[in-house]
Amino acid sequence: MVQRTEAESRVALKDGRSVTIRQLMEQDHVALINFGLGLPKNDLLYLEDDFQNPEIISRMIHANAAENWWQIVAVTDDGSIVAYTSALRMPGWSYHVANIRLIVDRAWRRSGLGMAMAQAIVDVAHDIGAGKVMVEMLTAQTAGQAIFGRLGFAVEGQLARHAIDRDGNLHDIVLMSAFIRR
């Protein structure tokens, strides 16, 4: 069993603001609901997880101590969540692979928070012994591709018309991955 650490770090952003990056906890339920409600429609269209579905938020919170799903949030001094990232270990013969998700509140973008969260979740994947990390996003999500590209991820493939948004439109997705060195 992988031991969880209670490590948290304070991160100073490029615009002078700062946040605490730490593991998602049970007490974050309301803050996570508010984070989801604050996401703009455009983001919701393209997100794999429905951050405005109370059942999905409850599932995330209940899984805060799950062995195969590590969830990290960026929290302001008043307890608001402004970014979320997770690493979900795949089942079966891909158990060494961790699938990453990342989203930052609109008002907190372009200050280095996305990069800091991506680095934090890749570090977690390393610590839990994952041998490979991967992330899927729409080809249109170029900011995410820039972030993971900087962290050494390479494009492993593209899947045509593989995602359907909440308006019923089909999109290509890009798979990026990196192997973790020990």
Ligand SMILES: CC(C)(COP(=O)(O)OP(=O)(O)OC[C@H]1O[C@@H](n2cnc3c(N)ncnc32)[C@H](O)[C@@H]1OP(=O)(O)O)[C@@H](O)C(=O)NCCC(=O)NCCS
């Ligand atoms: C992708 C996302 C997490 C980036 O968050 P962020 O906090 O703005 O990221 P950062 O400020 O750390 O930006 C890091 C780099 O990404 C690139 N980038 C970020 N936003 C960009 C944009 N809108 N256009 C082009 N490049 C962008 C830049 O290279 C930037 O570095 P720079 O500021 O030194 O130029 C955020 O836009 C988001 O939540 N998008 C919706 C969900 C998503 O696409 N997730 C990624 C795949 S799971």
